[in-house]
Amino acid sequence: MSLTNNATINNWVEEMRKLTKPSRVVWIDGSEKQLADLRAESCSNGEIIELNQEKLPGCYLHRTAVNDVARVEHRTFICTPTKEDAGNTNNWMDPKEAYDKLGKLFDGSMSGRTMYVIPFSMGIIGSEFAKVGIELTDSIYVVLNMAIMTRIGKAVLDSFGNGTDFVRGLHSKAQLDEENRYIVHFPQDNTIWSINSGYGGNVLLGKKCFALRIASYQGRKEGWMAEHMLILGIEKPNGETKYIAAAFPSACGKTNLAMLIPPEGYRKKGYKVWCVGDDIAWLRLGPDGGLWAMNPESGFFGVAPGTNMKSNPNALLTTKKNTIFTNVVHNLDDNTIWWEGLDNNPPTNALNWKGEKWDPTSGEKGAHPNSRFTAPAAQCPCISPEFENPRGVPISALVFGGRRAKTAPLVYQAFDWNHGVFVGSAMASETTAAASGAVGVVRRDPMAMLPFCGYNMGDYFTHWLEMGSRIKKQPKIFNVNWFRQDENGRFIWPGYGDNMRVLEWIIRRCDDEVDAAKTPIGYIPNINDINIECIEDEVSVETLKELLSIDTGLWKEDAAGIEEYYNKIGGRMPKELLDQLDALKSRLG
Ligand code: OXD
Ligand code: MN
Numbered sequence: 001m002s003l004t005n006n007a008t009i010n011n012w013v014e015e016m017r018k019l020t021k022p023s024r025v026v027w028i029d030g031s032e033k034q035l036a037d038l039r040a041e042s043c044s045n046g047e048i049i050e051l052n053q054e055k056l057p058g059c060y061l062h063r064t065a066v067n068d069v070a071r072v073e074h075r076t077f078i079c080t081p082t083k084e085d086a087g088n089t090n091n092w093m094d095p096k097e098a099y100d101k102l103g104k105l106f107d108g109s110m111s112g113r114t115m116y117v118i119p120f121s122m123g124i125i126g127s128e129f130a131k132v133g134i135e136l137t138d139s140i141y142v143v144l145n146m147a148i149m150t151r152i153g154k155a156v157l158d159s160f161g162n163g164t165d166f167v168r169g170l171h172s173k174a175q176l177d178e179e180n181r182y183i184v185h186f187p188q189d190n191t192i193w194s195i196n197s198g199y200g201g202n203v204l205l206g207k208k209c210f211a212l213r214i215a216s217y218q219g220r221k222e223g224w225m226a227e228h229m230l231i232l233g234i235e236k237p238n239g240e241t242k243y244i245a246a247a248f249p250s251a252c253g254k255t256n257l258a259m260l261i262p263p264e265g266y267r268k269k270g271y272k273v274w275c276v277g278d279d280i281a282w283l284r285l286g287p288d289g290g291l292w293a294m295n296p297e298s299g300f301f302g303v304a305p306g307t308n309m310k311s312n313p314n315a316l317l318t319t320k321k322n323t324i325f326t327n328v329v330h331n332l333d334d335n336t337i338w339w340e341g342l343d344n345n346p347p348t349n350a351l352n353w354k355g356e357k358w359d360p361t362s363g364e365k366g367a368h369p370n371s372r373f374t375a376p377a378a379q380c381p382c383i384s385p386e387f388e389n390p391r392g393v394p395i396s397a398l399v400f401g402g403r404r405a406k407t408a409p410l411v412y413q414a415f416d417w418n419h420g421v422f423v424g425s426a427m428a429s430e431t432t433a434a435a436s437g438a439v440g441v442v443r444r445d446p447m448a449m450l451p452f453c454g455y456n457m458g459d460y461f462t463h464w465l466e467m468g469s470r471i472k473k474q475p476k477i478f479n480v481n482w483f484r485q486d487e488n489g490r491f492i493w494p495g496y497g498d499n500m501r502v503l504e505w506i507i508r509r510c511d512d513e514v515d516a517a518k519t520p521i522g523y524i525p526n527i528n529d530i531n532i533e534c535i536e537d538e539v540s541v542e543t544l545k546e547l548l549s550i551d552t553g554l555w556k557e558d559a560a561g562i563e564e565y566y567n568k569i570g571g572r573m574p575k576e577l578l579d580q581l582d583a584l585k586s587r588l589g
Contacts (some may be wrong), residue, residue, distance in 0.1 A: 002332065003119070004026045004157040004571050008164045008534035011102050013117055013558070016136050018169055021108045022115035026144055030153015035144065035170060042140040050333040058322035061337060062141055062329055064357050065176045069327060071201035071208065073451050076183040076193030078213065084434050087456030088570050098184050102193050105180055109172040111196065113138040119157045120150040122211050122282075122296035126159040127390030129284060131215065133167035135205045135368050142171060144204050145324060145374050150206040166190065167214055169205035173198050185209060187217035187454050189519065195323060200301055200326065211280045211296045213454035218276065219282070220463045223470070228448040229281040230258035231293050233384050233393060234507055234580045242507045244282045245293050246399035246480075247448040249429045253482065253495065254278065255302050258358055259314035259382055262500040264366050265534050273500070274312070274384035276378075276393055278302065286394060289472030297377070304371045306341040314382050315373075316342075323375040327353040331367035339367035369588045396510040400447065401480040403429040405440070407554045408481035410493055410530075410547040411502045413509055417468035418475025419522070422580035424460050426562045427479075442558075458572025480521070485540030487589040492543050494535060501531050520587035521555060524548050552588055559585050 002010050019026055028034065039060065042048045048060040078086040079095040079232045086092040093101075116137050123130030135146060146152055160166065171194045174180070181196040192209045194202055201208055201543050215226035229245040236242070258278040262271045277295025286292035300318060304325065307315050319325075329338040331347035338347050346360035353368040360366060377383055386393050402408065402421055414420035424447045430440040444450070446457060453460050468474060480502055482495045505525050508514045516523035527549060532539050539547075564582055 001027065003029060003154050006157065006160065006162050008162075009166065011159070012168055013134070013136065015427070017115060019103065019106050020115060020136075020138075020170075021109040022113050022138065022143050022174060025115045025117060027117045028119065028152055028157060029146070034160050035147055038140050038143055046142055048144070049330070051325075051337065052085050054521070055334065055336055056323070060144075060324050061328065062324060062326045063353060066354055066395060067178050067366050067492065068176055068181075068197050068199045068224070070199060071451070072181055072183065072197065075181050076451070077185065078454055079184055079186045081188060085299055085456055086134050087458065087572065088568055089450060089453065089457045091186070093135040095186055095189075098182050098186070098193075098366050102182055102184055105174060105182070105195050106170065106172060109174040110138045113271060115459050116140070118143055118146050118152055119154070119160075120146055120206055121151045121159075122150060122206055122215070123294055124388060125155050126388040129282060129314070129392060130389065131167065131210075131218070132156060132160050132163065132165075132183070133169055133579050134212050135171060137167035137171040137203070139171070139173050139203065141198065141200060141324075145200060145204050145301075146206060148322070148324065148374050148376050149204055149297050149301060150300055167192065167205075167210050169210065170194070171203050180198035183209065185213050185454060189216055190214065193463065201491050202372070204301065204373055207280070207297065207301065211282070212449070212452035215282065215296075215454075216452070216460065217454040218451070220459065222447045223285070223467075225282055225463070225467060227281045227356055228279070228452050229293075229398075230278050231274060231276035231281050231295055231393065232256050232258055232484060232558060233274035233386065234503055241274065242396045243276070243293065244394040244397045244399055244503065244506065245283065245395050245552040246401065247424070247427070248401045249403070249427070249443075249445040252401055252403050252429065255300070255315055255371065256312045256496060257499060259312055259380060260503075261313065261382075261497050261498060263497050263534065266500055266504075271500070273382060273385070275377075275380055276384045276387055282392075283395065284392070286391070288291075288394070291394040291395045291471050291473075291475050293395050295377070295387070295391075300373070300375050300380070302373050302375070304339040305369055306506050307339070308342050311341070314380055315548055318375045318377075318380040319373045320465045321379065323373050325371070325373050327356065327368040327371035328348060329353065331354075334588045339371055340365055346584075393417060395475045397478055397506050398475050398504065399447075399478045399480055400424045402427050402445070403483040404481045405430055405483065405485040405489075406481060407549060409524055409550060410482075410484060411478060411480045411505060413516060414477040414522050416478070417471070417474050417477065418465060418576055421461060421464045421468065421566060422524070422577050422584070423477060424464070425577055426558075426565070442561055444561070456572050457569045458574065461577055462572070465574055473586070476506075486546070492539070493547055498535060505530055519583065520552070521550060524550070556585075556588050559588065
């Protein structure tokens with residue numbers, strides 16, 4: 001029975017029911033009782049496995065189909081009315097063609113199954129920054145994950161009342177047929193259709209599909225921004241907290257940075273780092289004329305392998321209860337889980353991520369490299385006291401980063417907002433060949449939004465520039481690179497908690513407490529302003545100089561690479577960024 005009198009919602013649910021033909025429809029009310037019943041049902045049909053409830057209370061294991069383990073970018077489409085509106089960096093299908101094609105796949109796709117109706121809110125329910133969605137799905141796994149990742153249930157509908165501005169998400173596992181797997185967005189209709197997948201990034205429609213692709217489109221229309229950014233707060237010894245939002249391509253340690261533990265020297269002085277979000281930031285103009293950020297999610301969907309008590313104790317501790325693990329190793333001895341990089345004691349009596357008997361000495365990985373944990377953010381030991389604040393937090397600095405062996409210095413600051421937009425637009429990571437020290441292939445990933453921007457990338461840059469002109473108290477913009485290498489391909493910056501040393505410089509720049517040296521690419525720290533106390537053995541003054549050095553030859557090559565990339569984006573590249581590129585070239589000489 002429907003949980004709302006909202007006719008727009010009810011009519012749409014009914015229309016989708018007629019299309020997908022489930023045997024019954026269940027509305028998710030958000031109660032613990034209903035979720036407990038669903039967990040029990042999901043355990044009884046083998047979709048999830050209840051783990052050791054003494055060691056891991058409220059925790060479950062799920063295995064996806066072996067051909068369904070990651071986001072499928074080549075099957076992800078932005079179906080704007082014209083191809084130009086989606087731009088050259090997105091796959092495009094004509095909306096009518098897409099509705100027809102997927103309509104056929106959805107026709108009867110839920111027959112014999114239950115359709116779950118999940119009302120969800122991205123952001124605190126009822127807050128002026130929050131947005132409502134409804135996801136229809138035939139997967140209990142999706143319901144249980146959405147209950148962690150978003151705020152769900154009847155409270156969402158009650159607060160929404162008779163509103164009509166909600167995102168319509170339709171998901172069916174159908175036959176999990178790889179050949180007919182589609183993740184399709186209709187931004188102008190607030191609609192997402194996802195079929196033939198059961199993997200989180202493709203099916204938890206609140207996350208990448210809504211909170212980034214659809215929301216980026218909404219943000220442009222409505223004057224705000226949806227960004228692929230973590231949000232963290234740095235509490236200074238005087239009790240004041242400064243907030244930073246930061247964008248990184250995948251495999252750059254984003255979750256680790258979001259939950260960083262400062263080095264001992266900083267902790268003794270009274271510094272603390274608070275996590276507001278690990279993946280997505282919605283940014284708006286605040287009443288003070290500044291930029292404010294809110295994490296629209298309520299959980300972490302983090303990569304498991306490599307997470308351990310050294311790399312990210314806060315993430316690991318977050319997953320000790322009420323967590324769904326996907327595609328990790330199942331330790332049969334004590335009914336717990338394991339993954340590569342958790343510790344040095346792989347279980348000997350275990351199943352791998354596919355559910356096959358696994359021998360840790362075989363050389364084969366036990367957990368899938370993209371295996372995940374879905375855990376409530378509120379369980380994170382360093383979750384920010386502002387996490388539930390509906391207004392979000394004021395942002396002092398925006399940080400872009402990538403994985404560059406040589407080109408980008410450890411940190412530099414953009415000259416101003418527009419130059420910062422240029423820096424973000426040119427973001428890139430290199431595939432590493434660390435052993436040989438070879439410089440890998442450069443992959444551009446503007447603002448880490450390449451797979452997540454729901455419209456033309458040139459228009460997206462224009463939106464960034466326009467936002468800047470509207471922000472009276474502009475955040476300062478920085479670029480960091482934790483991955484500088486020496487000539488032998490060795491990383492020369494320790495990273496992890498020591499990244500705090502760079503964050504400290506960033507907030508001191510925001511507070512006008514330190515000078516910096518002007519270079520052709522931006523402002524870089526004076527050597528004495530990066531605190532290397534207690535790591536002098538690892539990072540000598542010489543090493544720090546190398547970390548901050550700028551190789552003009554490499555930068556000229558990079559400028560050529562940026563130009564090539566801009567050409568690919570095509571005719572809607574804003575002139576301002578082309579001018580920024582010219583200015584960089586002339587500064588490089
Ligand atoms: C993610 C991603 O899963 O960026 O967060 O791919
Ligand atoms: Mn992400």
